[in-house]
Amino acid sequence: MTDVTDAGALFRQRLEGVATDIEAVLDRLLGPATLAEECARPARLMEAMRYVALGGGKRLRPFLVVETAALCGAKRDQALLAGAALEFVHCYSLAHDDLPAMDNDDLRRGRPTAHKKYDEATAILAGDGLLTLAFDILARPETHPNPAVRADLVLALARGAGLGGMVGGQMLDLAAEGRFDGTVKKLGAEDVKLLQTMKTGALLRFGCVAGAILGEASKEKRVAVDRYGTLLGEAFQIADDLLDVEGDAATVGKATGKDAALGKGTFVSVLGLDGAKARLKTLVNEAEAALSPFGAQASVLKMAARFVAERKA
Ligand code: GRG
Numbered sequence: 410m411t412d413v414t415d416a417g418a419l420f421r422q423r424l425e426g427v428a429t430d431i432e433a434v435l436d437r438l439l440g441p442a443t444l445a446e447e448c449a450r451p452a453r454l455m456e457a458m459r460y461v462a463l464g465g466g467k468r469l470r471p472f473l474v475v476e477t478a479a480l481c482g483a484k485r486d487q488a489l490l491a492g493a494a495l496e497f498v499h500c501y502s503l504a505h506d507d508l509p510a511m512d513n514d515d516l517r518r519g520r521p522t523a524h525k526k527y528d529e530a531t532a533i534l535a536g537d538g539l540l541t542l543a544f545d546i547l548a549r550p551e552t553h554p555n556p557a558v559r560a561d562l563v564l565a566l567a568r569g570a571g572l573g574g575m576v577g578g579q580m581l582d583l584a585a586e587g588r589f590d591g592t593v594k595k596l597g598a599e600d601v602k603l604l605q606t607m608k609t610g611a612l613l614r615f616g617c618v619a620g621a622i623l624g625e626a627s628k629e630k631r632v633a634v635d636r637y638g639t640l641l642g643e644a645f646q647i648a649d650d651l652l653d654v655e656g657d658a659a660t661v662g663k664a665t666g667k668d669a670a671l672g673k674g675t676f677v678s679v680l681g682l683d684g685a686k687a688r689l690k691t692l693v694n695e696a697e698a699a700l701s702p703f704g705a706q707a708s709v710l711k712m713a714a715r716f717v718a719e720r721k722a
Pocket of ligand 1: 469506575576609722
């Protein structure tokens with residue numbers, strides 16, 4: 410049996426290690442030098458992209474790429490590049506989600522949101538720039554020498570981030586809020602699950618699958634990390650919904666209490682507080698069980714599932 414205390418300390422150490430390493434990679438990728446076929450890197454746009462991408466954050470998604478890559482025998486440098494691509498997509502989504510046309514938030518990661526710090530047009534373009542750069546990175550030979558692996562990564566990220574993934578989930582969320590017809594929708598448990606699987610879960614799932622793609626893992630291992638990522642995504646969102654109800658804005662780094670104020674359908678609204686907490690426990694256990702093909706090697710990822718469920722920010 411895994412020693413929870415040791416695994417917890419090891420998990421925190423690994424997460425911090427990835428956060429430090431990914432920060433350096435993101436910084437390098439957002440440097441001022443133009444690349445082949447680029448004409449110029451406009452200073453204000455570069456600065457805003459750096460503000461959005463380098464301003465803190467737990468770096469959980471790159472951590473998932475690095476850890477699953479290690480389990481599947483892929484190189485850490487390559488995992489950090491794929492992780493950087495994923496983090497860029499995540500950061501773009503946060504900047505766009507904070508815009509007045511979306512959630513209209515003033516605070517993100519404990520700092521002014523991008524449109525508050527700059528202006529709306531710059532925040533939109535910074536997000537666009539980060540999204541595009543993510544696919545640029547995945548297409549580079551330094552991310553993986555095998556073009557089929559790179560194409561697989563590009564496809565998987567596009568599917569997770571786009572119409573049938575995160576962007577589609579955001580659309581379902583806005584529609585449920587009554588943005589397009591003025592009627593707040595009463596969502597059932599399955600509606601909330603679908604919406605959140607797309608909006609939040611799809612990128613976390615990609616983080617786990619990316620490691621298996623990079624490591625050209627067996628079908629069994631890819632299916633295992635895919636399932637782990639799917640369960641982790643749901644756990645992450647339930648924890649997020651609980652933080653919105655029970656969290657403290659200063660610790661969470663953004664406004665809380667917004668879901669109830671908007672009458673939004675969340676895991677808490679459909680399952681109740683106790684039901685959501687019980688579901689969270691089940692998900693953590695199932696996520697841990699999904700990693701059984703990796704045996705004891707998966708102890709850090711198992712702790713990651715607990716961390717996601719118990720996080721305070
Ligand atoms: C605008 C295209 C578009 C999509 C927006 C993911 C998303 C869709 C919006 C983010 C809004 C939000 C707060 C969702 C809840 C879950 C979530 C993604 C929380 C933030 O992720 P963390 O906790 O953040 O990993 P850090 O700052 O640690 O990176």
